[in-house]
Amino acid sequence: xxxxxxxxxxxxxxxxxxxxxxxxxxxxxxxxxxxxxxxxxxxxxxxxxxxxxxxxxxxxxxxxxxxxxxxxxxxxxxxxxxxxxxxxxxxxxxxxxxxxxxxxxxxxxxxxxxxxxxxxxxxxxxxxxxxxxxxxxxxxxxxxxxxxxxxxxxxxxxxxxxxxxxxxxxxxxxxxxxxxx
Amino acid sequence: xxxxxxxxxxxxxxxxxxxxxxxxxxxxxxxxxxxxxxxxxxxxxxxxxxxxxxxxxxxxxxxxxxxxxxxxxxxxxxxxxxxxxxxxxxxxxxxxxxxxxxxxxxxxxxxxxxxxxxxxxxxxxxxxxxxxxxxxxxxxxxxxxxxxxxxxxxxxxxxxxxxxxxxxxxxxxxxxxxxxx
Numbered sequence: 001x002x003x004x005x006x007x008x009x010x011x012x013x014x015x016x017x018x019x020x021x022x023x024x025x026x027x028x029x030x031x032x033x034x035x036x037x038x039x040x041x042x043x044x045x046x047x048x049x050x051x052x053x054x055x056x057x058x059x060x061x062x063x064x065x066x067x068x069x070x071x072x073x074x075x076x077x078x079x080x081x082x083x084x085x086x087x088x089x090x091x092x093x094x095x096x097x098x099x100x101x102x103x104x105x106x107x108x109x110x111x112x113x114x115x116x117x118x119x120x121x122x123x124x125x126x127x128x129x130x131x132x133x134x135x136x137x138x139x140x141x142x143x144x145x146x147x148x149x150x151x152x153x154x155x156x157x158x159x160x161x162x163x164x165x166x167x168x169x170x171x172x173x174x175x176x177x178x179x180x181x
Numbered sequence: 182x183x184x185x186x187x188x189x190x191x192x193x194x195x196x197x198x199x200x201x202x203x204x205x206x207x208x209x210x211x212x213x214x215x216x217x218x219x220x221x222x223x224x225x226x227x228x229x230x231x232x233x234x235x236x237x238x239x240x241x242x243x244x245x246x247x248x249x250x251x252x253x254x255x256x257x258x259x260x261x262x263x264x265x266x267x268x269x270x271x272x273x274x275x276x277x278x279x280x281x282x283x284x285x286x287x288x289x290x291x292x293x294x295x296x297x298x299x300x301x302x303x304x305x306x307x308x309x310x311x312x313x314x315x316x317x318x319x320x321x322x323x324x325x326x327x328x329x330x331x332x333x334x335x336x337x338x339x340x341x342x343x344x345x346x347x348x349x350x351x352x353x354x355x356x357x358x359x360x361x362x
Contacts, residue, residue, distance in 0.1 A: 017256070024253070036347060037347060037348055038346055071199060073198055075255070170354045170357075177342075177345075
Protein backbone atom coordinates (compact mmCIF):
# COMPACT_ATOMS: atom_id res chain seq x y z
CA UNK A 1 0.00 0.00 0.00
CA UNK A 2 1.21 3.46 -0.87
CA UNK A 3 0.09 6.54 1.04
CA UNK A 4 1.31 10.07 0.43
CA UNK A 5 -0.29 11.28 3.63
CA UNK A 6 0.72 9.07 6.55
CA UNK A 7 2.77 10.75 9.24
CA UNK A 8 6.33 9.39 9.38
CA UNK A 9 7.22 9.88 13.02
CA UNK A 10 5.67 8.71 16.29
CA UNK A 11 4.60 12.16 17.42
CA UNK A 12 0.86 11.68 17.00
CA UNK A 13 -2.00 11.09 19.41
CA UNK A 14 -3.76 7.72 19.55
CA UNK A 15 -6.90 9.80 20.17
CA UNK A 16 -6.60 11.50 16.77
CA UNK A 17 -5.52 8.91 14.21
CA UNK A 18 -7.24 10.64 11.25
CA UNK A 19 -5.09 13.72 11.98
CA UNK A 20 -1.86 11.71 11.65
CA UNK A 21 -2.17 11.56 7.86
CA UNK A 22 -5.09 9.14 8.06
CA UNK A 23 -3.34 6.62 10.27
CA UNK A 24 -6.83 5.12 10.82
CA UNK A 25 -6.87 4.05 7.16
CA UNK A 26 -3.59 2.20 7.60
CA UNK A 27 -4.79 0.46 10.76
CA UNK A 28 -7.98 -0.76 9.10
CA UNK A 29 -5.89 -2.08 6.21
CA UNK A 30 -3.69 -4.03 8.65
CA UNK A 31 -6.84 -5.47 10.24
CA UNK A 32 -8.19 -6.55 6.84
CA UNK A 33 -4.87 -8.00 5.75
CA UNK A 34 -4.35 -10.31 8.72
CA UNK A 35 -7.39 -10.99 10.87
CA UNK A 36 -9.85 -13.80 10.39
CA UNK A 37 -12.58 -14.90 12.80
CA UNK A 38 -10.43 -17.42 14.60
CA UNK A 39 -6.83 -16.82 13.52
CA UNK A 40 -4.36 -14.65 11.61
CA UNK A 41 -3.25 -14.97 8.01
CA UNK A 42 0.26 -16.25 8.66
CA UNK A 43 1.14 -16.34 4.98
CA UNK A 44 0.67 -12.60 4.42
CA UNK A 45 3.28 -9.84 4.42
CA UNK A 46 1.90 -6.30 4.20
CA UNK A 47 3.97 -3.21 3.34
CA UNK A 48 2.91 0.41 3.73
CA UNK A 49 4.99 3.04 1.92
CA UNK A 50 4.38 6.27 3.86
CA UNK A 51 5.28 9.70 2.53
CA UNK A 52 3.73 12.17 4.94
CA UNK A 53 5.70 14.70 7.04
CA UNK A 54 8.14 14.94 8.72
CA UNK A 55 10.48 12.17 7.64
CA UNK A 56 9.40 10.57 4.33
CA UNK A 57 9.72 7.99 2.99
CA UNK A 58 9.24 5.30 5.63
CA UNK A 59 8.00 1.83 4.76
CA UNK A 60 6.33 -0.37 7.36
CA UNK A 61 6.32 -4.14 7.00
CA UNK A 62 3.91 -6.41 8.92
CA UNK A 63 4.86 -10.11 8.84
CA UNK A 64 1.88 -12.36 9.55
CA UNK A 65 3.74 -15.33 10.96
CA UNK A 66 5.59 -13.11 13.46
CA UNK A 67 2.72 -10.92 14.70
CA UNK A 68 2.44 -10.85 18.49
CA UNK A 69 0.54 -8.86 21.11
CA UNK A 70 -1.46 -6.99 18.52
CA UNK A 71 -5.24 -6.57 18.72
CA UNK A 72 -7.45 -5.94 15.70
CA UNK A 73 -8.68 -2.48 16.78
CA UNK A 74 -7.31 0.68 15.17
CA UNK A 75 -5.93 2.11 18.39
CA UNK A 76 -3.89 -0.96 19.27
CA UNK A 77 -2.43 -1.35 15.79
CA UNK A 78 -1.60 2.37 15.77
CA UNK A 79 0.19 2.05 19.12
CA UNK A 80 2.57 -0.50 17.61
CA UNK A 81 3.24 1.78 14.63
CA UNK A 82 3.75 4.82 16.88
CA UNK A 83 6.25 2.97 19.06
CA UNK A 84 8.33 1.75 16.14
CA UNK A 85 8.27 5.12 14.33
CA UNK A 86 9.50 6.74 17.55
CA UNK A 87 12.77 4.80 17.19
CA UNK A 88 13.50 6.76 13.97
CA UNK A 89 14.05 3.88 11.52
CA UNK A 90 17.02 4.18 9.16
CA UNK A 91 18.17 2.41 6.03
CA UNK A 92 18.10 -1.12 7.40
CA UNK A 93 14.95 -2.91 8.57
CA UNK A 94 14.34 -2.15 12.22
CA UNK A 95 11.86 -4.27 14.19
CA UNK A 96 9.85 -4.16 17.40
CA UNK A 97 10.25 -7.94 17.80
CA UNK A 98 6.51 -8.42 17.41
CA UNK A 99 6.20 -8.74 13.65
CA UNK A 100 6.44 -5.09 12.67
CA UNK A 101 9.42 -3.65 10.77
CA UNK A 102 10.26 -0.19 9.41
CA UNK A 103 12.88 1.15 7.03
CA UNK A 104 13.71 4.34 5.14
CA UNK A 105 12.83 3.18 1.64
CA UNK A 106 10.38 4.29 -1.06
CA UNK A 107 8.26 2.27 -3.48
CA UNK A 108 10.88 1.91 -6.23
CA UNK A 109 13.49 0.51 -3.82
CA UNK A 110 10.91 -1.72 -2.15
CA UNK A 111 9.73 -3.26 -5.42
CA UNK A 112 13.38 -4.07 -6.12
CA UNK A 113 13.55 -6.01 -2.83
CA UNK A 114 10.31 -7.99 -3.11
CA UNK A 115 10.17 -11.03 -5.35
CA UNK A 116 7.09 -11.82 -7.37
CA UNK A 117 4.98 -10.49 -10.21
CA UNK A 118 3.31 -7.18 -9.51
CA UNK A 119 -0.40 -6.44 -9.79
CA UNK A 120 -1.63 -2.95 -8.99
CA UNK A 121 -5.18 -1.87 -8.38
CA UNK A 122 -6.50 0.89 -10.60
CA UNK A 123 -10.09 1.72 -11.42
CA UNK A 124 -9.18 1.72 -15.12
CA UNK A 125 -7.60 -1.75 -14.97
CA UNK A 126 -9.06 -4.98 -16.25
CA UNK A 127 -11.34 -7.10 -14.09
CA UNK A 128 -9.89 -10.57 -14.03
CA UNK A 129 -9.09 -13.59 -11.94
CA UNK A 130 -6.63 -12.83 -9.17
CA UNK A 131 -3.97 -15.37 -8.27
CA UNK A 132 -1.89 -16.20 -5.25
CA UNK A 133 1.83 -15.38 -4.99
CA UNK A 134 1.47 -11.99 -6.58
CA UNK A 135 2.54 -8.71 -5.06
CA UNK A 136 -0.59 -6.57 -4.82
CA UNK A 137 -0.08 -2.80 -4.80
CA UNK A 138 -2.76 -0.26 -3.94
CA UNK A 139 -3.05 3.44 -3.19
CA UNK A 140 -4.71 5.13 -0.24
CA UNK A 141 -7.82 7.31 -0.30
CA UNK A 142 -5.94 9.87 -2.44
CA UNK A 143 -4.63 7.41 -5.05
CA UNK A 144 -1.16 7.07 -6.57
CA UNK A 145 1.27 9.87 -7.44
CA UNK A 146 2.17 10.36 -11.13
CA UNK A 147 5.61 8.91 -10.43
CA UNK A 148 4.00 5.80 -8.87
CA UNK A 149 1.87 5.25 -11.94
CA UNK A 150 4.89 5.58 -14.21
CA UNK A 151 6.81 3.04 -12.10
CA UNK A 152 3.93 0.59 -11.69
CA UNK A 153 2.92 0.65 -15.35
CA UNK A 154 6.50 -0.37 -16.25
CA UNK A 155 6.75 -3.15 -13.66
CA UNK A 156 3.25 -4.55 -13.25
CA UNK A 157 -0.19 -5.34 -14.52
CA UNK A 158 -3.19 -3.09 -13.79
CA UNK A 159 -6.36 -4.73 -12.47
CA UNK A 160 -9.68 -3.41 -11.18
CA UNK A 161 -12.22 -4.77 -8.69
CA UNK A 162 -15.13 -3.38 -10.73
CA UNK A 163 -16.85 -0.06 -11.15
CA UNK A 164 -17.41 0.56 -7.43
CA UNK A 165 -14.52 2.34 -5.70
CA UNK A 166 -13.95 0.73 -2.31
CA UNK A 167 -11.89 1.82 0.69
CA UNK A 168 -8.34 0.42 0.67
CA UNK A 169 -9.19 -1.83 3.63
CA UNK A 170 -12.22 -3.17 1.74
CA UNK A 171 -10.07 -3.84 -1.37
CA UNK A 172 -7.81 -6.01 0.79
CA UNK A 173 -10.80 -7.95 2.14
CA UNK A 174 -12.16 -8.48 -1.38
CA UNK A 175 -8.80 -9.65 -2.75
CA UNK A 176 -8.39 -12.07 0.16
CA UNK A 177 -11.93 -13.36 -0.38
CA UNK A 178 -11.27 -13.95 -4.07
CA UNK A 179 -7.98 -15.71 -3.30
CA UNK A 180 -9.60 -17.85 -0.59
CA UNK A 181 -11.81 -19.25 -3.36
CA UNK B 182 -25.95 -7.83 13.37
CA UNK B 183 -26.44 -9.53 16.71
CA UNK B 184 -23.91 -9.22 19.52
CA UNK B 185 -24.29 -10.71 22.97
CA UNK B 186 -21.33 -8.71 24.26
CA UNK B 187 -21.73 -5.04 23.38
CA UNK B 188 -22.11 -2.69 26.32
CA UNK B 189 -25.58 -1.12 26.46
CA UNK B 190 -24.88 2.21 28.13
CA UNK B 191 -22.57 5.12 27.30
CA UNK B 192 -20.28 4.62 30.28
CA UNK B 193 -17.24 3.41 28.34
CA UNK B 194 -13.96 5.01 27.33
CA UNK B 195 -13.26 5.87 23.70
CA UNK B 196 -9.67 4.83 24.55
CA UNK B 197 -10.74 1.26 25.34
CA UNK B 198 -13.36 0.20 22.80
CA UNK B 199 -12.49 -3.53 22.99
CA UNK B 200 -13.30 -3.39 26.71
CA UNK B 201 -16.83 -2.10 26.04
CA UNK B 202 -18.01 -5.52 24.86
CA UNK B 203 -15.97 -5.26 21.64
CA UNK B 204 -17.39 -1.90 20.59
CA UNK B 205 -14.47 -1.82 18.09
CA UNK B 206 -16.09 -4.72 16.21
CA UNK B 207 -19.36 -2.78 15.89
CA UNK B 208 -17.57 0.35 14.67
CA UNK B 209 -15.69 -1.56 11.97
CA UNK B 210 -18.98 -3.11 10.86
CA UNK B 211 -20.53 0.35 10.53
CA UNK B 212 -17.52 1.45 8.48
CA UNK B 213 -17.88 -1.56 6.17
CA UNK B 214 -21.63 -1.14 5.84
CA UNK B 215 -21.59 2.49 4.70
CA UNK B 216 -18.28 3.85 3.49
CA UNK B 217 -17.02 3.78 -0.07
CA UNK B 218 -13.99 5.57 -1.46
CA UNK B 219 -15.90 8.69 -2.48
CA UNK B 220 -19.32 8.47 -0.86
CA UNK B 221 -21.65 6.64 1.52
CA UNK B 222 -24.09 3.83 0.76
CA UNK B 223 -27.30 5.82 1.08
CA UNK B 224 -29.49 2.80 0.41
CA UNK B 225 -28.28 0.84 3.46
CA UNK B 226 -29.84 0.54 6.90
CA UNK B 227 -27.76 -1.29 9.49
CA UNK B 228 -29.10 -2.62 12.81
CA UNK B 229 -27.05 -3.87 15.75
CA UNK B 230 -28.86 -5.86 18.44
CA UNK B 231 -26.74 -5.46 21.59
CA UNK B 232 -27.11 -7.65 24.65
CA UNK B 233 -24.17 -6.77 26.87
CA UNK B 234 -24.48 -5.29 30.38
CA UNK B 235 -25.95 -3.22 31.93
CA UNK B 236 -29.16 -2.56 30.05
CA UNK B 237 -29.87 -5.23 27.40
CA UNK B 238 -31.34 -5.43 24.90
CA UNK B 239 -30.66 -2.22 22.96
CA UNK B 240 -30.81 -2.09 19.17
CA UNK B 241 -28.93 0.58 17.23
CA UNK B 242 -30.08 1.60 13.77
CA UNK B 243 -27.82 3.50 11.31
CA UNK B 244 -29.68 5.01 8.35
CA UNK B 245 -27.35 5.65 5.38
CA UNK B 246 -29.27 8.48 3.78
CA UNK B 247 -29.41 10.42 7.06
CA UNK B 248 -25.81 9.96 8.27
CA UNK B 249 -24.11 13.26 9.17
CA UNK B 250 -20.92 14.39 10.88
CA UNK B 251 -19.62 10.85 11.17
CA UNK B 252 -16.07 9.86 10.17
CA UNK B 253 -15.07 6.33 9.18
CA UNK B 254 -12.65 5.74 12.08
CA UNK B 255 -13.62 3.53 15.01
CA UNK B 256 -13.27 6.26 17.61
CA UNK B 257 -15.57 8.70 15.84
CA UNK B 258 -18.26 6.11 15.17
CA UNK B 259 -18.01 5.00 18.81
CA UNK B 260 -18.43 8.58 20.02
CA UNK B 261 -21.80 8.80 18.24
CA UNK B 262 -22.89 5.49 19.80
CA UNK B 263 -21.71 6.54 23.27
CA UNK B 264 -23.61 9.84 23.07
CA UNK B 265 -26.87 8.21 22.04
CA UNK B 266 -26.59 5.38 24.58
CA UNK B 267 -26.04 7.98 27.29
CA UNK B 268 -29.61 9.25 26.69
CA UNK B 269 -30.94 5.86 27.92
CA UNK B 270 -33.10 4.85 24.93
CA UNK B 271 -36.54 3.43 25.73
CA UNK B 272 -39.20 1.56 23.82
CA UNK B 273 -39.58 4.04 20.96
CA UNK B 274 -36.81 4.87 18.48
CA UNK B 275 -34.70 7.70 19.84
CA UNK B 276 -32.34 9.57 17.49
CA UNK B 277 -29.32 11.86 17.63
CA UNK B 278 -30.56 13.67 14.52
CA UNK B 279 -27.48 12.50 12.59
CA UNK B 280 -28.71 9.17 11.25
CA UNK B 281 -28.30 7.04 14.36
CA UNK B 282 -31.28 5.63 16.30
CA UNK B 283 -31.61 3.40 19.37
CA UNK B 284 -34.47 1.50 20.96
CA UNK B 285 -35.06 -1.11 23.64
CA UNK B 286 -35.89 -4.06 21.42
CA UNK B 287 -34.44 -7.53 20.82
CA UNK B 288 -34.00 -9.55 17.63
CA UNK B 289 -37.45 -11.15 17.61
CA UNK B 290 -39.23 -7.82 17.93
CA UNK B 291 -36.92 -6.21 15.39
CA UNK B 292 -37.50 -8.90 12.76
CA UNK B 293 -41.21 -8.25 13.23
CA UNK B 294 -40.65 -4.56 12.37
CA UNK B 295 -38.40 -4.97 9.32
CA UNK B 296 -39.94 -5.91 5.99
CA UNK B 297 -38.16 -8.28 3.63
CA UNK B 298 -37.01 -11.85 3.33
CA UNK B 299 -34.37 -12.87 5.84
CA UNK B 300 -30.99 -14.37 5.05
CA UNK B 301 -28.66 -15.24 7.91
CA UNK B 302 -24.98 -16.04 7.72
CA UNK B 303 -23.91 -19.37 9.14
CA UNK B 304 -20.79 -21.36 8.35
CA UNK B 305 -22.99 -24.41 7.75
CA UNK B 306 -25.27 -22.62 5.27
CA UNK B 307 -25.33 -22.99 1.51
CA UNK B 308 -23.06 -20.92 -0.69
CA UNK B 309 -25.26 -19.24 -3.22
CA UNK B 310 -25.98 -16.06 -5.12
CA UNK B 311 -26.93 -13.20 -2.83
CA UNK B 312 -29.62 -10.78 -3.90
CA UNK B 313 -30.58 -7.21 -3.10
CA UNK B 314 -33.54 -6.26 -0.93
CA UNK B 315 -32.94 -9.01 1.58
CA UNK B 316 -32.42 -8.54 5.30
CA UNK B 317 -28.99 -9.95 6.10
CA UNK B 318 -28.43 -11.13 9.66
CA UNK B 319 -25.04 -12.01 11.15
CA UNK B 320 -23.52 -12.74 14.53
CA UNK B 321 -20.48 -11.14 16.15
CA UNK B 322 -17.15 -12.83 16.94
CA UNK B 323 -18.96 -15.16 19.38
CA UNK B 324 -21.75 -16.23 17.02
CA UNK B 325 -25.49 -16.54 17.66
CA UNK B 326 -27.22 -17.68 20.82
CA UNK B 327 -29.27 -20.91 20.70
CA UNK B 328 -32.45 -18.85 20.86
CA UNK B 329 -31.27 -16.76 17.87
CA UNK B 330 -30.68 -19.89 15.83
CA UNK B 331 -34.12 -21.23 16.68
CA UNK B 332 -35.73 -17.92 15.65
CA UNK B 333 -33.65 -17.45 12.49
CA UNK B 334 -34.12 -21.00 11.26
CA UNK B 335 -37.89 -20.48 11.45
CA UNK B 336 -37.92 -17.11 9.72
CA UNK B 337 -35.03 -17.16 7.26
CA UNK B 338 -32.62 -18.93 4.94
CA UNK B 339 -29.10 -19.90 6.02
CA UNK B 340 -26.22 -18.97 3.69
CA UNK B 341 -22.45 -19.20 3.96
CA UNK B 342 -19.63 -17.15 2.42
CA UNK B 343 -17.44 -20.26 2.07
CA UNK B 344 -15.17 -22.29 4.27
CA UNK B 345 -13.12 -19.34 5.55
CA UNK B 346 -14.56 -17.65 8.64
CA UNK B 347 -14.24 -13.90 8.27
CA UNK B 348 -14.65 -11.06 10.74
CA UNK B 349 -18.19 -9.62 10.81
CA UNK B 350 -16.92 -6.39 9.21
CA UNK B 351 -15.32 -8.43 6.42
CA UNK B 352 -18.56 -10.37 5.86
CA UNK B 353 -20.34 -7.06 5.29
CA UNK B 354 -17.70 -5.95 2.77
CA UNK B 355 -17.94 -9.27 0.93
CA UNK B 356 -21.76 -9.18 0.80
CA UNK B 357 -21.69 -5.60 -0.50
CA UNK B 358 -19.09 -6.57 -3.10
CA UNK B 359 -21.22 -9.48 -4.29
CA UNK B 360 -24.32 -7.30 -4.46
CA UNK B 361 -22.43 -4.53 -6.31
CA UNK B 362 -21.87 -7.10 -9.04
